[in-house]
Amino acid sequence: MPFFYDPTFLLLIPAVIFTFYAQFKVQSTFNKYLDVPAASGMTGAQVARELLNNNNLADIPVELTPGTLSDHYDPRSRVLRLSPEVYHGRSLASLGVAAHETGHALQHARAYAPLALRNSIFPIANFGSNLGYILFFLGFLFGGNTFLIDLGIILFSFFVFFTLVTLPVEFNASNRGLAMLADGGFLMRGDEVGGAKKVLSAAAMTYLAAASMAVLQLLRMLFLRGRRDD
Template sequence: MILFMLASMAVSWTLKSKFKKYSEIGLRSGLSGREVAEMMLADNNITDVRVISTEGMLTDHYDPTNKTVNLSEGVYASRSAAAAAVAAHECGHAVQHATAYSMLKFRSAMVPALSVTSRYMQWILLIGILMIQTTLIPLAVGVALFALTTLFSFITLPVEFDASRRALVWMDTRGIVTTQEHAMAKDSLKWAAMTYVVAALGSLASLLYYASLLLGGGRRD
């Protein structure tokens, strides 16, 4: 568990470092993150999605509920390879939504259940651990709920990778980035994806830990 915590911190630090470095290098096309996003949406005939600015750093996301591409302050107005990459990536999710990308549909279908699960899962697991010598039912329920969140983490991976692939292909095809800028954009998106990879593996490790407690509790005399 400690190993995954350290890995998560290292990846997060590297992502912020890469983003800061590439944000200081101007995009030769001179386009801002907002302009890149609006161009990608237009090129994919998506007219019902708005591009808006949101507070924070690396808080960029696509919201399918109100159809908005939310770009952080460091991306919305920035004219860098990093900003272009992030903006195009989030639009990649909008394209997935518009084209009914199967993995995104599967992930979205899980969100309502996950919102309830995340609210009670830790408490159920705690109760299960405290009652392990009496009954295994609470812990079994907790493990089942944790398995659902772990599945969600792994389903997120192909969704994120596909959005990055769409972003890079579009930027190359549209001539948004030069060869050097493409390399910077790809590196930025790679480290952003790594945060999801580490999170998924960390979730799996936690799941296996709680499952081992459940199996160990089941071997009482």
């Protein structure tokens, strides 16, 4: 069972710590600015609707979805879905998240290349994130089967690439959203935009943490593969 009880597991510790910190940071920052009302008095749903309309995307509905921080734009259905805190909320956090998801809708409408690339590799990346790890482990379990080991690494590499491509997509959506909030007068420049930016920056840390974990896991797999050859 060398894959689970190998000292190379220590390579993952920095990413594990970063992941826990990122999760704490996004939750604490979101909760903090969820209690700070925006001067505009608009809800996240109202802001998202206005932003979509202003960008000739009136055909994209804004729907309520259950859960906390479950907000997302669905490119297949072309629907923007907001969690209850964001949909009904009138806070800096609510407006910031709503504008971020609207930014994804704009990316899709304008054929933003990194988003198109991410969407195209999602099926195999989703497949490889679990199966790649399993095949790699089975390769070691069954006497060092190099075919399974290498196939696992290849499949997992698609997942790693997906996490890296996700970074510019998320950063760009946040930048678009903040610009729309400020330019449209939905948030006052200065403290209000700054508060929304802190919420989105904290959220971005979770994507950085995911990418860091994936990259270090791949490096660990490559190291174990190389050591087996030695």
